[in-house]
Structure formats: C-alpha cells, structure tokens
Amino acid sequence: MTMRLVSAELVESRQILPGQWIQSFNAPELAAGSRAGQFVHVRTGDYSGLVLRRPFSINTADPATGIITLHFRTVGRGTEWLTRAREGDRLDMLGPLGRPFEVDPRSRHLLLIAGGLGMAGIRMLADEAVRDGRQVVVLFGAQSAAHVYPSSLLPDEVEYVVATDDGSLGHHGFVTELVTQYEAWADQAFACGPHAMLKRLAALAAGRRERLGVAKLGRKRGGGKQDPLGSTSARRKAFLQVSMEQTMGCAVGACLGCTVIGVDGPQRVCREGPVFAAEEIAWESIA
Amino acid sequence: MKAKRTIITFGDMRVGKDSNRSKRTPTVRKDKTAIIPVDRFPALPGDRPRVETGSAAVADLGAPAAARPSMAEREALDRVDLSVELAPTRGLRLANPIMVASGTFGYGVEYGEVVDVQRIGAICCKGTTLRPRAGNAPPRVTETPGGMLNSIGLQNPGVDAVIEKYGPVWQGWKVPVIVNIAGESIEDYVEVARRLDGVPGVAGIELNISCPNVGKGGLQFAIDRDAARAVTAAVRRATDLPLLVKLSPNVADVRPIAKAIEEAGADAITAINTLSGLAVSPDRTRALLGNTFGGLSGPAIKPVALRIVYEVAQVVSIPIVAIGGITNLGDVLDFFACGAVAVQVGTAIFADPELPVRLGEELAAECVRRGLTSYGPLVGTALPKRAGASSAKGAEYRP
Numbered sequence: 040m041t042m043r044l045v046s047a048e049l050v051e052s053r054q055i056l057p058g059q060w061i062q063s064f065n066a067p068e069l070a071a072g073s074r075a076g077q078f079v080h081v082r083t084g085d086y087s088g089l090v091l092r093r094p095f096s097i098n099t100a101d102p103a104t105g106i107i108t109l110h111f112r113t114v115g116r117g118t119e120w121l122t123r124a125r126e127g128d129r130l131d132m133l134g135p136l137g138r139p140f141e142v143d144p145r146s147r148h149l150l151l152i153a154g155g156l157g158m159a160g161i162r163m164l165a166d167e168a169v170r171d172g173r174q175v176v177v178l179f180g181a182q183s184a185a186h187v188y189p190s191s192l193l194p195d196e197v198e199y200v201v202a203t204d205d206g207s208l209g210h211h212g213f214v215t216e217l218v219t220q221y222e223a224w225a226d227q228a229f230a231c232g233p234h235a236m237l238k239r240l241a242a243l244a245a246g247r248r249e250r251l252g253v254a255k256l257g258r259k260r261g262g263g264k265q266d267p268l269g270s271t272s273a274r275r276k277a278f279l280q281v282s283m284e285q286t287m288g289c290a291v292g293a294c295l296g297c298t299v300i301g302v303d304g305p306q307r308v309c310r311e312g313p314v315f316a317a318e319e320i321a322w323e324s325i326a
Numbered sequence: 327m328k329a330k331r332t333i334i335t336f337g338d339m340r341v342g343k344d345s346n347r348s349k350r351t352p353t354v355r356k357d358k359t360a361i362i363p364v365d366r367f368p369a370l371p372g373d374r375p376r377v378e379t380g381s382a383a384v385a386d387l388g389a390p391a392a393a394r395p396s397m398a399e400r401e402a403l404d405r406v407d408l409s410v411e412l413a414p415t416r417g418l419r420l421a422n423p424i425m426v427a428s429g430t431f432g433y434g435v436e437y438g439e440v441v442d443v444q445r446i447g448a449i450c451c452k453g454t455t456l457r458p459r460a461g462n463a464p465p466r467v468t469e470t471p472g473g474m475l476n477s478i479g480l481q482n483p484g485v486d487a488v489i490e491k492y493g494p495v496w497q498g499w500k501v502p503v504i505v506n507i508a509g510e511s512i513e514d515y516v517e518v519a520r521r522l523d524g525v526p527g528v529a530g531i532e533l534n535i536s537c538p539n540v541g542k543g544g545l546q547f548a549i550d551r552d553a554a555r556a557v558t559a560a561v562r563r564a565t566d567l568p569l570l571v572k573l574s575p576n577v578a579d580v581r582p583i584a585k586a587i588e589e590a591g592a593d594a595i596t597a598i599n600t601l602s603g604l605a606v607s608p609d610r611t612r613a614l615l616g617n618t619f620g621g622l623s624g625p626a627i628k629p630v631a632l633r634i635v636y637e638v639a640q641v642v643s644i645p646i647v648a649i650g651g652i653t654n655l656g657d658v659l660d661f662f663a664c665g666a667v668a669v670q671v672g673t674a675i676f677a678d679p680e681l682p683v684r685l686g687e688e689l690a691a692e693c694v695r696r697g698l699t700s701y702g703p704l705v706g707t708a709l710p711k712r713a714g715a716s717s718a719k720g721a722e723y724r725p
C-alpha cells in the first residue's frame with residue numbers, strides 16, 4: 040500500500056511493563072495495507088515545541104478489526120505525550136513507511152531475535168509467519184526479568200526464549216549468545232534491537248555457513264546473474280535481515296536525514312530500510 | 327482560464343518609474359497572457375479526506391476550517407489571483423507564492439500521493455553539486471526546542487544524474503522546479519548551472535552560497551561580499567535561467583551581501599538558510615551530530631529570518647523569497663509584511679506535509695476575507711514608511 044496520512048483513533052492504551060506501553064488504534068487503512076517491518080511516523084502535539092514526528096514500528100496489524108498497535112518506551116517528550124493520549128483521541132499518522140521483512144517462501148523455520156524494544160520491530164513478523172504455517176522461535180534479550188516482554192502477548196505457536204543481562208530470568212547473558220544453538224535449525228533470521236546487538240548478529244551470520252558447512256540457500260554462485268544488493272529478491276535470500284534505527288526528519292526519503300552507512304554508500308533507513316539484509320550494512324561504521 | 331489575469335510584478339521598479347511609490351509594494355497590473363497556464367484550485371479543499379486531528383493531537387495553528395466553499399465563495403476565490411513573477415526579465419511565474427524549501431522536499435517525488443505537488447507554487451529541489459556527494463556521517467538530524475539541526479552534507483547524486491532521473495518527471499509537471507545548486511568553487515557553480523541551462527523541466531536555479539569556498543581557504547561564499555558577488559556574476563553569465571541567490575544568516579550584516587548579489591544580476595533573493603548550531607550527545611562525551619555542527623531550522627529561527635528579510639527589503643529592489651520557520655498563514659503574512667513576495671516552507675513539511683498546499687488555499691481565503699483580488703497590498707506593510715531612515719534603525723539593533 041502506498042503511504043498516506045491517516046487519522047488513527049486511540050482505542051486502548053495500557054502499560055505492559057514499567058515505562059512501556061502498547062496502544063491500539065483504529066486505523067483500517069494501515070491495518071489492511073501494512074507488512075511486518077514497516078513503520079508509521081506519528082505527529083505529536085504542540086507543534087511549537089516538538090517539530091518532528093516520531094517513528095514507531097507497526098507492532099501488530101489486524102485487517103479484520105482494522106486495529107494496529109504500537110509498542111513504545113517513554114524516553115522523552117514525544118513518547119511521554121503519547122502516553123497522555125486518551126481513548127477517542129485521534130492521532131495523525133503517516134504510513135505505512137519503509138520496506139518490510141522479506142521471507143523466502145521456502146523458509147520453514149524462522150528465528151526472530153529482539154533486544155528490548157526491538158520486540159516491536161519483529162512482533163508482527165511472528166503473526167505473519169504463524170499465519171503462513173512457519174515455525175517460529177523468538178529470542179529475546181533484556182536487562183532483567185522486570186523488562187521481559189510478557190509471553191502472553193506472543194502467539195501461542197511461537198517458542199519464546201529469554202536472556203537477561205543479570206540472569207534474573209532465562210539465559211544469563213546476551214541474547215546473541217543463544218543464536219548459535221538455533222542457527223542450524225533456522226532457515227532465516229530477522230532481528231531488531233540496539234545496533235551493537237545487530238552488529239554482533241551480522242558477524243555471527245557471516246560465519247554461519249562455514250560453521251555449518253551448508254550450501255548457500257538459493258541460486259548457485261556463478262549460475263545466472265546475482266540479485267542486486269538491496270533488491271527484494273536479494274533480501275529474500277539473505278539469512279539475516281535486520282531492522283535499523285536512525286533519527287528521522289521526513290520518513291519518506293526526502294531529507295536524507297536518516298542514513299546509515301551501507302557497503303554501497305549511505306542508505307536511508309526510512310526508504311531503503313528500516314529492514315536491510317545484514318550484508319548491505321557497513322558494520323565497521325557502527326559502534 | 328480568464329483572459330485577464332492580475333499578476334504581481336516589479337516591472338515598474340525595474341524601469342525606474344514611480345520612484346516615489348513605496349518601494350516594496352509590488353505593482354499589480356493586468357496582463358493578458360499567462361506564461362504558465364495553471365488551473366488554480368483544480369480541487370477544492372475538502373475533496374481529499376483531511377486528517378482529523380484530535381484535540382490533544384495537533385494544534386493546527388491558525389488553520390480555518392476547510393469546509394467545501396459555497397458557490398459564491400468559490401467565485402470569490404476564483405477572482406483571487408495569487409500568481410507572482412520572481413524573475414521579471416526572464417520569466418519565473420508561480421501560480422501562488424508558497425514554495426517548498428530545498429532539502430526538505432527531496433526532488434518533489436518522495437511524498438508521492440500524500441501531497442498534490444501541482445498545487446505548490448514552486449519546488450526547490452535538494453542541493454545539487456557537480457559530482458555525486460555521499461554527505462556527512464550519521465546521525466544527521468536531531469530535534470531542538472522549536473526546531474531541528476541538520477547536517478546532511480549535501481548528499482546528492484550529482485547534477486547529471488539529477489537531470490537524467492528527474493528532468494523528464496519535472497517536464498511533465500506544471501509546478502516550476504527550481505534546482506538548488508552548491509559548489510566548492512566558482513567553477514563548480516558555473517559548470518552545474520551550464521549543465522542545467524536549457525534542460526526541459528528546470529524552471530530556475532537557486533544558488534546555495536552557504537558552502538565553503540575551497541579555493542579561498544574554506545571561507546563561505548555567503549559571508550564574503552566579494553565572493554558572493556563573484557559567484558552570482560559568474561553563474562549569471564553562464565545561464566539565462568532565472569537565478570535566485572540564497573542568503574546565509576550567519577553573517578554580521580547581510581545587507582552589503584544582498585546588495586552585491588543584486589548588482590551581480592540575481593533575479594531574486596531567497597532568505598534564509600539555516601543558522602549554524604550544535605547539539606551534545608546524551609552522554610555528553612561528544613557532539614551529537616556526526617558532523618559536529620548542524621544547521622538550525624524551524625519555528626525557532628523565524629524571528630531571525632524576519633529580521634533579515636526586513637533588512638534586505640530595504641536595500642534591494644529585486645523580489646525577496648522568505649524562508650524560516652513558517653508553520654501557518656500568520657507566518658506567511660508576517661514575511662509578506664516585511665517585504666517578501668513569496669515564501670518557502672521547509673521543516674514544517676516533516677510534521678505537516680499538506681501544509682504548503684493548504685497555505686495556498688488559506689492565502690486565497692484571506693484575500694477574499696479582506697476584499698482583495700491579489701495579495702499585493704499585504705506586501706511591505708510593516709516596513710518603515712520613509713525610505714532611508716530604515717537602514718540606520720536596523721543598524722542600531724545589533725546585539
């Protein structure tokens with residue numbers, strides 16, 4: 040669906056974790072036309088103070104009910120303002136924006152990896168994958184048990200594995216440490232979270248084939264022409280796709296404000312992304 | 327299309343007649359031919375679903391309710407002519423004076439169906455250079471109170487790629503597209519202008535002179551009167567395209583620079599570019615932006631832009647296009663009052679992409695409300711009445 044300006048009515052707002060909220064909006068156009076990985080650019084109130092919209096992943100979208108949800112953490116004035124919105128308030132959303140995750144139709148086992156609020160970036164992919172009959176494992180990392188995304192908010196069909204930095208729940212350590220246990224099982228992996236986590240995952244993904252000794256999924260090297268980097272077909276064949284973040288101005292590709300450095304030069308997170316195949320990103324540029 | 331159109335022009339001033347007329351009041355005259363045939367109000371406000379904004383959601387500052395106008399209102403709106411000529415000798419006619427600012431509207435295509443670009447007065451595209459530029463290190467934008475900082479670093483694919491990719495698109499548009507150009511030397515600017523000359527779909531050039539002049543030790547063209555004069559004159563010789571030159575606010579006194587640009591043959595002056603600024607990273611260990619410094623834009627800079635337009639209006643007689651923090655019709659009228667004949671909307675587009683088109687509609691409605699058929703009488707109303715006395719007054723105001 041092409042992007043549009045949508046007036047989304049808040050129907051439910053609840054705090055799911057300390058400082059973390061899920062808000063449901065009645066926005067049939069967005070619910071019907073969005074795909075996992077895409078986002079909306081939300082206008083905040085009081086234009087005299089806050090001049091930019093705020094980008095949020097579409098956490099879930101249900102075409103049947105016309106409801107989309109956003110999952111966010113309060114980190115500043117924009118997100119605090121959002122928490123004060125009341126049922127019936129209408130928010131001005133621009134969306135759906137960006138390119139979605141691309142699942143290879145042959146992939147049966149999907150590994151979804153989220154760090155903290157990164158859950159919002161991959162949450163909808165779990166729904167899509169379950170709907171399409173794929174098996175899903177969600178690996179989730181957080182500081183401590185108090186910050187762990189409630190399993191009740193995930194589809195029953197997914198296997199949910201948690202890591203906490205302090206060991207208060209699940210694996211004691213980083214979520215990236217769980218990945219090697221699943222890399223043989225997984226046909227593809229999709230991740231969203233802090234850039235340092237994504238960088239680590241990209242390094243793991245790059246070494247995966249050697250560790251497993253498996254042939255590359257997709258066309259053989261040399262046979263036929265390669266899909267251009269960044270194309271939908273190339274992404275579909277990538278083992279790891281990551282959802283990147285960058286501060287944004289326009290969110291439609293007009294201002295060039297949201298770039299990350301790719302191997303082919305600057306890439307707009309709002310337009311070429313937010314989802315990229317791991318091999319598109321110049322990871323050495325990311326701290 | 328009516329046979330008789332009212333256009334705002336500076337023709338009288340150009341030929342030196344009517345010298346006792348208030349300098350900034352544009353002459354309103356009747357003209358038979360429209361240079362660019364434009365259907366004004368091809369769609370009525372309300373034809374497209376408007377975003378309803380909840381009480382808390384958006385303060386739609388000063389926006390009148392956009393109900394579908396009645397027959398009589400429609401006729402009154404039709405009698406209002408918002409067209410303006412920005413380059414009287416070369417021809418750069420806008421159907422309305424609300425333009426979009428360089429760098430905030432890409433190449434006119436990015437907002438897709440969200441904005442009906444044909445209803446914008448003119449589009450200034452992203453700064454274009456001779457060779458492709460990758461731009462600055464991220465992050466490149468951050469919000470600041472009432473504004474934002476950007477340090478894009480003139481990322482663009484180079485003039486040839488711009489012509490190839492967007493020329494054919496622009497050619498099919500009735501909205502004039504003005505290519506904003508930048509360079510590191512006079513030769514760069516001249517070469518970019520040459521390549522744009524005669525390209526179908528390019529209606530004019532806006533010189534972004536807020537760039538370091540590498541040959542002159544990196545001193546910006548915009549802050550050096552002689553460099554500003556030289557680059558303007560050189561580009562003037564290189565092209566017959568209407569030429570706008572964009573002032574930087576980062577100077578002690580902008581008036582001699584504006585004057586030099588006028589003398590060097592610019593058709594119009596646009597003001598202002600962003601103000602140099604800085605933001606600190608959350609952990610306070612470095613500057614936030616990858617490029618350290620950034621350009622401040624948005625409502626926060628409007629008073630600075632107003633001051634500069636007010637000053638420049640008193641020293642030049644070519645048209646002035648105002649830019650800086652415009653978010654509503656009141657802002658547009660403020661800039662008109664200070665002597666601008668057209669405006670550009672920049673940062674506000676990010677929050678409110680429909681704003682430029684809506685401002686055109688609102689300006690027409692404002693004219694009707696005031697019983698005007700053009701906005702000419704709204705221009706220059708806040709300027710000092712006696713010529714001459716003004717400049718000295720401006721000079722007092724140096725902090």
Ligand SMILES: Cc1cc2nc3c(=O)[nH]c(=O)nc-3n(C[C@H](O)[C@H](O)[C@H](O)COP(=O)(O)OP(=O)(O)OC[C@H]3O[C@@H](n4cnc5c(N)ncnc54)[C@H](O)[C@@H]3O)c2cc1C
Nearest residue numbers: 093094095096110111112115116117118159284285286287
């Ligand atoms: C594609 C994308 C999807 C996102 N999805 C989610 C999500 O689902 N849930 C969630 O909680 N957060 C998400 N974010 C981050 C979210 O946009 C920021 O947390 C939010 O803008 C902060 O706004 P604020 O006014 O509360 O904070 P501010 O006080 O403005 O800033 C706090 C922090 O947020 C960052 N930030 C501010 N403005 C922006 C901006 N325009 N774009 C990106 N970062 C910004 C700043 O760099 C700063 O570190 C996403 C960001 C992107 C780019």
Ligand SMILES: Cc1cc2nc3c(=O)[nH]c(=O)nc-3n(C[C@H](O)[C@H](O)[C@H](O)COP(=O)(O)O)c2cc1C
Nearest residue numbers: 427428429453476534598599623624650651672673
């Ligand atoms: C993201 C961004 C990019 C910009 N890029 C350019 C540019 O390439 N060339 C230029 O002359 N001005 C550029 N500008 C300046 C604007 O055209 C305008 O002069 C300035 O933003 C002030 O107007 P505003 O307050 O309405 O945004 C840019 C501004 C922004 C915010």
Ligand code: FES
Nearest residue numbers: 288290294295309
């Ligand atoms: S935010 Fe403007 S180009 Fe991505």
